[in-house]
Amino acid sequence: MPLSFPVPDLPPGLDTVRREVRAFLDGARKAGQFRPRVNSWLAYDPAFSRLCGEAGWIGMTWPKAYGGQERSALERYVVTEEMLAAGSPVGAHWIADRQSGPQIIRHGTDAVRREILPGIVKGEIYFGIGMSEPNAGSDLAAVASTGTKVEGGWKLNGRKIWTTNGWRVQYVIGLFRTAPRDEKARHAGLTQFVIDLSTSGIERRPIEDLTGAKDFSEMTFDDVFIPDSHVLGKPGQGWELVTGELAFERSGPERFLSVFPALAAATSVTDGDRSDSREIGRLVAHIGALRAMSLSVAGELQAGRLPNVEAALVKDLGNAHEQETPEVLRKLSAGGPMLGDYGYEHILAEAMMAAPSFSLRGGTPEVLRGIIARGLGLR
Numbered sequence: 001m002p003l004s005f006p007v008p009d010l011p012p013g014l015d016t017v018r019r020e021v022r023a024f025l026d027g028a029r030k031a032g033q034f035r036p037r038v039n040s041w042l043a044y045d046p047a048f049s050r051l052c053g054e055a056g057w058i059g060m061t062w063p064k065a066y067g068g069q070e071r072s073a074l075e076r077y078v079v080t081e082e083m084l085a086a087g088s089p090v091g092a093h094w095i096a097d098r099q100s101g102p103q104i105i106r107h108g109t110d111a112v113r114r115e116i117l118p119g120i121v122k123g124e125i126y127f128g129i130g131m132s133e134p135n136a137g138s139d140l141a142a143v144a145s146t147g148t149k150v151e152g153g154w155k156l157n158g159r160k161i162w163t164t165n166g167w168r169v170q171y172v173i174g175l176f177r178t179a180p181r182d183e184k185a186r187h188a189g190l191t192q193f194v195i196d197l198s199t200s201g202i203e204r205r206p207i208e209d210l211t212g213a214k215d216f217s218e219m220t221f222d223d224v225f226i227p228d229s230h231v232l233g234k235p236g237q238g239w240e241l242v243t244g245e246l247a248f249e250r251s252g253p254e255r256f257l258s259v260f261p262a263l264a265a266a267t268s269v270t271d272g273d274r275s276d277s278r279e280i281g282r283l284v285a286h287i288g289a290l291r292a293m294s295l296s297v298a299g300e301l302q303a304g305r306l307p308n309v310e311a312a313l314v315k316d317l318g319n320a321h322e323q324e325t326p327e328v329l330r331k332l333s334a335g336g337p338m339l340g341d342y343g344y345e346h347i348l349a350e351a352m353m354a355a356p357s358f359s360l361r362g363g364t365p366e367v368l369r370g371i372i373a374r375g376l377g378l379r
Contacts, residue, residue, distance in 0.1 A: 008299025036087030053123025130174030309375030
């Protein structure tokens, strides 16, 4: 299978959308509703998410019956990259808009769609991803948490870890083993569930990282009842659904724009000599190439295809770029990174602290390169 990054047909009106979202962001920034930061798609700010909902920037591509606007994936892409480039705090609604909502639209029951999707569109309902477990991080086929069939639904038991914002969102889509594990068919017997985290039997706790942030969490499930209506797809179809979902997670502009606000700020503080300009120009060129690849994947998703291999490549290359950028900027900066008063040094310090995590979330480089190698027939 050759890699393919076809240039998508851009719909008319993208420049208009870009001007509209820039005006929205400029107004919010001047009103003090946010200040630019790196890694902003993890910045949890429900008030800003509600502003985005009111402005129509969430669930843009979804059916009107569920509160969406039925706009194109490429229009949504423009909004997403503008939000990230501005460093706006979209973390509360990010996962719900990026992948949980589309997953429910594709594979959920109508009851679940009507229960959840309009609240996501309003910026009021937020999701986490219940995939990783203490002994099954990058190897999702090793998931051990179980779902047992009971009358009218399922009983869930087990643990999930590293769930982004899992201690404060209302829902997760969780992957559970619903049939005995078969070493000859490790991907069989898995099922995805839409889980209301207010359900009895669920305990959640935040995990504080070295920066003091509490973006991740651990969850335990003790005989948690989930009705049949909250199964995604069919029981046992979980692996197929998860791999399709990961194409949404791995290919977006957040894979190369997480540290963009630091790069943008650097252009006003470096001394402008030729070596500095050359280094910044090289990073900007990398963004241009990654953006073209990511935009291609967005076009493929809009066409109903699942470019999993291409998405994995975007994330792998994006990881490298986002981890290199803060280190390059540190070498160019006269003052160096420093937490404190808001400014370039503070933004750079945030970027440097966040950068080590970029090659973990959404799949490690080893996992991504394994996907790429299999897709190319190399293993």
